[in-house]
Amino acid sequence: MRIVFLDADDVRIRFEAACKRLGEGDARRAFSMALNKEGRKSFTAMRRALSQQSSIPRGAVNAAMRFKGATPITLSTTTSGSGRHLPLSSFGAKQFSYGVRARIWGRAQTFRSAFIINRFGNGAFKRKGNARFPIEQLWGPAVPVEMLRDEAHAAWTDQHPRVLRESERLIGLLL
Secondary structure (H helix, E strand, O other): OOOOOOOHHHHHHHHHHHHHHHOHHHHHHHHHHHHHHHHHHHHHHHHHHHHHHHOOOHHHHHHHEEEEOOOOOOOOOEEEEOOOOOEHHHHOOEEEOOEEEEEEOOEEEEEEOOEEEHHHOOEEEEEOOOOOOOEEEOEOOOHHHHOOOHHHHHHHHOHHHHHHHHHHHHHHHHO
């Protein structure tokens, strides 16, 4: 899954003005440095928010997310997340007489008539009908889906004004 958000007009105008003042090579270097610095900050904030908002363990979030930095040639950073939905056993699922309870999205959720099978990695399952089989596994949130929701998405979009401020600061240092 790849999502690209652009606020290109303002950035492009400022980049062209900086190219005229500094020269294209130094302007590109300054912009790539600003993108990398602020991109890393938003990447960290996004991982923290993602772990907090969805209750996905921090290690699973770190393993599923990648950051690709900008170069003077590309002038773009990439934050990507991969992976599938996590089983309920990742969220501390416990079996009770009424079903299974797990802590997802910051609160305890109850899955009535569900049960845990130790043989299948402590996964939570539910019967599809009245018969003993077939059964289906219950899943929790996925990192790529949660990246586009609430605080995690807000942490990513907050970097745009900071990139402009940081690039202006670096250009001022180079002049």
